[in-house]
Amino acid sequence: xxxxxxxxxxxxxxxVQRAVHEAVxxxxxxxxxxxxxxxxxxxxxxxxxxxxxxxxxxxxxxLADVAAERLQPDTPVADTGSLEGDLIAWAGEYMEEMTSxxxxxxLADTLxxxxxxxxxxxxxxQRHQLQLILSRAEARGETPLPTVERLLxxxxxxxxxxxxxxxxxxxxxxxxxxxxxxxx
Amino acid sequence: xxxxxxxxxxxxxxxVQRAVHEAVxxxxxxxxxxxxxxxxxxxxxxxxxxxxxxxxxxxxxxLADVAAERLQPDTPVADTGSLEGDLIAWAGEYMEEMTSxxxxxxLADTLxxxxxxxxxxxxxxQRHQLQLILSRAEARGETPLPTVERLLxxxxxxxxxxxxxxxxxxxxxxxxxxxxxxxx
DNA sequence: TCCTCTAACGCAAAATATTTGCTTTAAAGC
DNA sequence: GCTTTAAAGCAAATATTTTGCGTTAGAGGA
Numbered sequence: 001x002x003x004x005x006x007x008x009x010x011x012x013x014x015x016v017q018r019a020v021h022e023a024v025x026x027x028x029x030x031x032x033x034x035x036x037x038x039x040x041x042x043x044x045x046x047x048x049x050x051x052x053x054x055x056x057x058x059x060x061x062x063l064a065d066v067a068a069e070r071l072q073p074d075t076p077v078a079d080t081g082s083l084e085g086d087l088i089a090w091a092g093e094y095m096e097e098m099t100s101x102x103x104x105x106x107l108a109d110t111l112x113x114x115x116x117x118x119x120x121x122x123x124x125x126q127r128h129q130l131q132l133i134l135s136r137a138e139a140r141g142e143t144p145l146p147t148v149e150r151l152l153x154x155x156x157x158x159x160x161x162x163x164x165x166x167x168x169x170x171x172x173x174x175x176x177x178x179x180x181x182x183x184x
Numbered sequence: 185x186x187x188x189x190x191x192x193x194x195x196x197x198x199x200v201q202r203a204v205h206e207a208v209x210x211x212x213x214x215x216x217x218x219x220x221x222x223x224x225x226x227x228x229x230x231x232x233x234x235x236x237x238x239x240x241x242x243x244x245x246x247l248a249d250v251a252a253e254r255l256q257p258d259t260p261v262a263d264t265g266s267l268e269g270d271l272i273a274w275a276g277e278y279m280e281e282m283t284s285x286x287x288x289x290x291l292a293d294t295l296x297x298x299x300x301x302x303x304x305x306x307x308x309x310q311r312h313q314l315q316l317i318l319s320r321a322e323a324r325g326e327t328p329l330p331t332v333e334r335l336l337x338x339x340x341x342x343x344x345x346x347x348x349x350x351x352x353x354x355x356x357x358x359x360x361x362x363x364x365x366x367x368x
Numbered sequence: 369t370c371c372t373c374t375a376a377c378g379c380a381a382a383a384t385a386t387t388t389g390c391t392t393t394a395a396a397g398c
Numbered sequence: 399g400c401t402t403t404a405a406a407g408c409a410a411a412t413a414t415t416t417t418g419c420g421t422t423a424g425a426g427g428a
Contacts, residue, residue: 011395013405033298034242039385048407053386055405058218060296105298111348112244112296114217114289123349153362157345158337164295164344165307178337195424197376223414232378237415239376 019045020052024066033105038062064113067106068121073129083137083145087179088172090129091155095175098163107163126156146182154182203229204236208250217289222246248297251290252305257313267321267329271363272356274313275339279359282347291347310340330366338366 023045027036038059042049056062078089097103110118130148137145146154155178162170207229211220222243226233240246262273281287294302314332321329330338339362346354 012393013395016406037385049386050388050408051406058386108296108298112292114292116351119349152345153342158341160345160348161336161341165303167300196422197424200377221414233415234379234417235377242415 016045016047016051016055019047020062021066021069024062025070028102028105036063060109060113061115063109064115064118067109068118070106071110071122072125077129077133079136082140083133083142084179084183086133086136087151087155087183088176090133091159091175091179092172095159095163095170095172099167099170104163104167111164126152130156151182155179200229200231200235200239204231204246205250205253208246209254212286212289220247244293244297245299247293248299248302251293252302254290255294255306256309261313261317263320266324267317267326268363268367270317270320271335271339271367272360274317275343275359275363276356279343279347279354279356283351283354288347288351291344295348310336314340335366339363 020041023041024036027041027044031040036059038052039049041062042052045052052062056065077086080086080089098107110122113119127148130151134145134148134151155175158178159170159175162174204225207225208220211225211228215224220243222236223233225246226236229236236246240249261270264270264273282291294306297303311332314335318329318332318335339359342362343354343359346358
């Protein structure tokens with residue numbers, strides 16, 4: 001049912017995938033969430049509904065796929081000159097994005113899907129970004145350095161937890177405290 | 185669309201709510217998730233589909249409501265004689281339950297819903313349980329005691345984060361470490 | 369207790385969405 | 399080029415969701 005989206009990456013298959021993803025993203029800005037339907041997306045993408053059902057299974061999985069895609073980092077992490085600064089900048093931007101209405105929706109889309117696959121993509125991306133930040137810190141000679149897992153547990157976990165359960169309670173101060181405590 | 189489920193708690197309304205909740209829970213054990221539909225649930229509950237749509241809006245919200253209900257603690261927290269022991273026992277049981285297939289599903293149901301309300305119910309329940317554990321520790325004279333928020337960030341957050349993103353990587357050791365580090 | 373009022377339910381028709389069998393198309397590999 | 403085949407299109411069959419309207423059972427007052 002749900003398989004690798006791009007088996008034939010070269011041609012039509014890839015075009016359809018792009019068209020559908022783009023249709024989801026633009027429609028999501030135009031219509032309220034509970035009006036977003038497969039036939040609507042299909043029409044905008046210039047594709048038949050059955051194509052979407054055959055490829056993604058159902059709306060939920062499609063939305064999870066699109067959300068996971070959008071959560072892949074597209075901009076490089078800013079280099080502020082220190083590990084703590086880089087973390088605050090990067091995680092702060094993530095927090096900013098995810099407290100917005102579309103961000104909250106993306107989070108719900110990925111966390112609500114049945115397949116673990118999309119969530120693992122997101123985790124992998126976060127690991128990768130943190131690894132990058134740590135490598136730069138190492139190159140600067142900063143020490144001692146925490147592990148990636150420690151940063152995930154100490155910073156990304158509380159951030160994500162609150163993004164889901166109490167987004168209104170989040171603040172930059174909060175974030176800075178988690179980071180400081182984790183680096184200590 | 186989505187309003188307080190029990191406006192008239194006394195009679196028919198409450199019966200319908202119970203019947204529908206029970207239908208969801210039993211059907212969820214009998215049929216694969218992608219076969220669970222509103223008409224199916226309605227039939228099992230002895231209710232008309234439109235009743236469910238009018239009351240819960242759609243399947244997603246219904247599932248979130250049921251999941252949040254099931255996540256309310258029904259058994260009192262075990263008293264092991266120490267704060268650390270109590271935390272390991274309670275969070276360990278939670279971890280156990282949530283790594284199972286139905287547990288993962290419940291988590292996805294609550295985190296995937298649009299309305300923050302159900303998730304706040306869950307957070308409130310967790311806060312309450314932790315508060316209970318802390319009160320007992322205080323009565324024992326244990327000191328220093330962490331705050332509830334500290335336990336949420338230090339223990340429940342990493343636990344929940346991994347339950348969503350990498351459930352297979354979880355272990356009791358992991359949990360014990362988070363608890364020990366948080367109490368330190 | 370009885371009466372009135374109304375939120376919530378049932379029913380069934382209409383509108384939408386999903387599934388499926390079969391045909392057609394367009395990349396991949398030779 | 400030619401062949402092969404995954405993926406897309408099309409359209410009919412199902413299934414689900416929405417909606418208007420009549421009915422019912424609790425709530426609250428006389």
